[in-house]
Amino acid sequence: MTTLTIDHVSRWFGNVVAVNDVTMEIGPGVTGLLGPNGAGKSTLIHMMSGFLAPSSGTVTLDGRTIWRNEQSYREIGLVPERESMYDFLTGAEFVVANAELHGLADPGAAARRALDTVEMTAAQDRKISTYSKGMRQRVKMASALVHEPSVLLLDEPFNGMDPRQRLHLMDLLRQMGADGRTVLFSSHILEEVEQLAHHIEVVVAGRHAASGDFREIRRLMTDRxxxxxxxxxxxxxxxxxxxxxxxxxxxxxxxxxxxxxxxxxxxxxxxxxxxxxxxxxxxxxxxxxxxxxxxxxxxxxxxxx
Amino acid sequence: MYINATVARLTLRGVLGRRRTALLVILPVLLVVIAAAVQAMTDVEDRTIRDVLAGFAVGTVVPLVGVIAGTGTIGPEIDDGSIVYLLSKPVSRFKIILTKLLVAASVTLTFAAVPTFIAGLVLAGADGQVAVAYGLAAVVASIAYSSIFLLLGVVTRHAVVVGLVYALVWEGLFCGLIEGARTLSVLQWSLSLAERIAGDDVVDASVALPVAGVLLVVVTCAATWFAGHRLRSFTLAGEN
Known part of the structure; x- marks a missing residue:
C-alpha cells in the first residue's frame, strides 16, 4: 500500500501560477488526472515524481519527501510525456540499462519480463530511433515497469498509440491497479479517463476542480x-x-x-x-x-x- | 563505488556519436600533421615547440576537445529530456556526475592529451622531457577543462557556445594579452607543471607551480561538486 500525498501544494514560475493550493491523496488503484491542456497536470506529475520542487506545500510518498530523495525511485516508475530516449540503443538495451540502474539482481530477466508485458519482444533488437511513436511509448512503459514499482506515474501515456495498443495498455494499467499498485495517469481526453479510472482528480487552470468517483463528476459535467x-x-x-x-x-x-x-x-x-x-x-x-x-x-x- | 558502469556505458556511447566523433578526430589529426610538417620543413627551435605544443596543442586542441567531450556527456541529455531515465533511479546524482566526468576526461585525454604527447615526440624526439612535459600538462588541463565544461553542460543550455567563448576568448585572447589574467588560466596552470619538468627554455608558464596546483585542484573539485549539486535540483519544464 503506497500513498502519494499532495498537501496544499502550489507551484509558480515567475508571475505565473501553474498549480494553486492543491491537496489530494493518490492511493492504490487507478486514478485519472484529468484537465485541459495547460491545466497544470504535467507540473503536478513532475512534482510527484521528484522533478520539480513545490513553491509551497509538500509532496510525499508514504510520508517521505520525494524531492531530492533518489531512494524514492525504488518505488516509483515514471513514464514521461517527452519522447526523447537513448535513440542509439535498441529497445532491449534501453530496458536492460534501466534495470541495471535500479540495481536489480538479474537485469536481463527483468527486462525480458517488462518487454513481454508491453508486447515489444519482437522489436526489442531494433534501434529505438526506428520505432514508431506507439512503440516508443511501450518501451518507455517497459522501462518504468522493469523494477515492478508500487507507484506508476504516466504523463499522457496514450498519446500516439493506436486503438489496439491503447486497449492493451489500459488492460495492463487496470491489472496493476487491481494488484494494489498506485497508478496515476494524466489525460485531457474525457473518454480515455472514463474507460480506465473510477477515481479521478480534475485540475483546471492550476486549481483542483473535482475529486472522486468518475460517474459522479461526469454527471456534474453532463448536467451543466x-x-x-x-x-x-x-x-x-x-x-x-x-x-x-x-x-x-x-x-x-x-x-x-x-x-x-x-x-x-x-x-x-x-x-x-x-x-x-x-x-x-x-x-x-x-x-x-x-x-x-x-x-x-x-x-x-x-x-x- | 563512486562510478556507475551503466551510466558510463550510456554516456560513452552518446558522446561518441558519429558527428561528434568526427569532430573529436579532426583536431588531434591536425595537430600531429602540423607537428610532422613543422619537423620536416624547418629546424625546430624552442620557440617553435612553444608555439605548437603550448599555443596550439594545450592552448587550443585540449580546450576545444574538452568543450566537445565535457558538454557532450550531459548537455544533449538535458536538452532533449532523456536524462530523466538516469535521474529517476536510486543512483546518487553526485555519482552520475563523477561518472560523466570520468568519461569526459577519458575522451579528452584520448583525443587531446595523447595526441599532444605524440606531437611532442614528433617535434622534439624521445630525448629530453618535452613530450612528457607537454603530455602531462595536457592531462591535467584535460581533467580541469572536462569538469568546467561538464558544469557548463549542467547549468546552461548554451554550454557549447559559452565553452567556446571561454576557451577562445578568455584563454586564447585575454590571457594572451593581459598579464594578470593568466593567473586565472587553466592553460597557464597546466603549463607550470610542464615548465617544472622540461625547463623554461621550451615552456613559458606565468603561474608558480604550487599556486597552479592548488587552483587546478580547487577548480576541478568545485566545478564537479557544483555540477552534482545542480543535478540534485534538476527540474523538468512543465506544460505551462
Whole structure:
C-alpha cells in the first residue's frame, strides 16, 4: 500500500501560477488526472515524481519527501510525456540499462519480463530511433515497469498509440491497479479517463476542480447548462415549443445568423425533447450544434460548481 | 563505488556519436600533421615547440576537445529530456556526475592529451622531457577543462557556445594579452607543471607551480561538486 500525498501544494514560475493550493491523496488503484491542456497536470506529475520542487506545500510518498530523495525511485516508475530516449540503443538495451540502474539482481530477466508485458519482444533488437511513436511509448512503459514499482506515474501515456495498443495498455494499467499498485495517469481526453479510472482528480487552470468517483463528476459535467445553435425550417415556432418545457431555460432568436440560441438545463431531457417537438410541429431541423462543448468550458463549469 | 558502469556505458556511447566523433578526430589529426610538417620543413627551435605544443596543442586542441567531450556527456541529455531515465533511479546524482566526468576526461585525454604527447615526440624526439612535459600538462588541463565544461553542460543550455567563448576568448585572447589574467588560466596552470619538468627554455608558464596546483585542484573539485549539486535540483519544464 503506497500513498502519494499532495498537501496544499502550489507551484509558480515567475508571475505565473501553474498549480494553486492543491491537496489530494493518490492511493492504490487507478486514478485519472484529468484537465485541459495547460491545466497544470504535467507540473503536478513532475512534482510527484521528484522533478520539480513545490513553491509551497509538500509532496510525499508514504510520508517521505520525494524531492531530492533518489531512494524514492525504488518505488516509483515514471513514464514521461517527452519522447526523447537513448535513440542509439535498441529497445532491449534501453530496458536492460534501466534495470541495471535500479540495481536489480538479474537485469536481463527483468527486462525480458517488462518487454513481454508491453508486447515489444519482437522489436526489442531494433534501434529505438526506428520505432514508431506507439512503440516508443511501450518501451518507455517497459522501462518504468522493469523494477515492478508500487507507484506508476504516466504523463499522457496514450498519446500516439493506436486503438489496439491503447486497449492493451489500459488492460495492463487496470491489472496493476487491481494488484494494489498506485497508478496515476494524466489525460485531457474525457473518454480515455472514463474507460480506465473510477477515481479521478480534475485540475483546471492550476486549481483542483473535482475529486472522486468518475460517474459522479461526469454527471456534474453532463448536467451543466448546455448551449446549442439550432437552424430549422421555422425557428420561431420551434422556440415557442421548446420554451414551454422545463428542460429549456432560455432561447434567443439570432436574426443575423438566422438561428436559435438555446440554453438547456437538463441535457438528457432536452435531447429527447428537441426531435419530438420538431416532429410534432412538422418542423425540419437543419442544424443542431453545441456551442460550448470545448473541454475547457466543461471543466470550467466544475470549478464554479 | 563512486562510478556507475551503466551510466558510463550510456554516456560513452552518446558522446561518441558519429558527428561528434568526427569532430573529436579532426583536431588531434591536425595537430600531429602540423607537428610532422613543422619537423620536416624547418629546424625546430624552442620557440617553435612553444608555439605548437603550448599555443596550439594545450592552448587550443585540449580546450576545444574538452568543450566537445565535457558538454557532450550531459548537455544533449538535458536538452532533449532523456536524462530523466538516469535521474529517476536510486543512483546518487553526485555519482552520475563523477561518472560523466570520468568519461569526459577519458575522451579528452584520448583525443587531446595523447595526441599532444605524440606531437611532442614528433617535434622534439624521445630525448629530453618535452613530450612528457607537454603530455602531462595536457592531462591535467584535460581533467580541469572536462569538469568546467561538464558544469557548463549542467547549468546552461548554451554550454557549447559559452565553452567556446571561454576557451577562445578568455584563454586564447585575454590571457594572451593581459598579464594578470593568466593567473586565472587553466592553460597557464597546466603549463607550470610542464615548465617544472622540461625547463623554461621550451615552456613559458606565468603561474608558480604550487599556486597552479592548488587552483587546478580547487577548480576541478568545485566545478564537479557544483555540477552534482545542480543535478540534485534538476527540474523538468512543465506544460505551462
Amino acid at each position: 447548462p448546455h448551449r446549442y445553435l439550432i437552424r430549422s425550417s421555422d425557428d420561431r415556432a420551434l422556440a415557442a415549443a421548446l420554451i414551454a418545457d422545463a428542460s429549456t431555460s432560455g432561447i434567443e432568436l439570432d436574426v443575423r445568423e438566422r438561428a436559435l440560441r438555446v440554453q438547456a438545463v437538463d441535457f438528457r431531457g432536452f435531447t429527447e425533447l428537441l426531435p419530438r417537438v420538431a416532429k410534432d410541429a412538422g418542423i425540419r431541423l437543419f442544424e443542431v450544434s453545441p456551442s460550448d462543448e470545448s473541454l475547457e468550458s466543461v471543466f470550467s463549469y466544475l470549478v464554479a460548481a
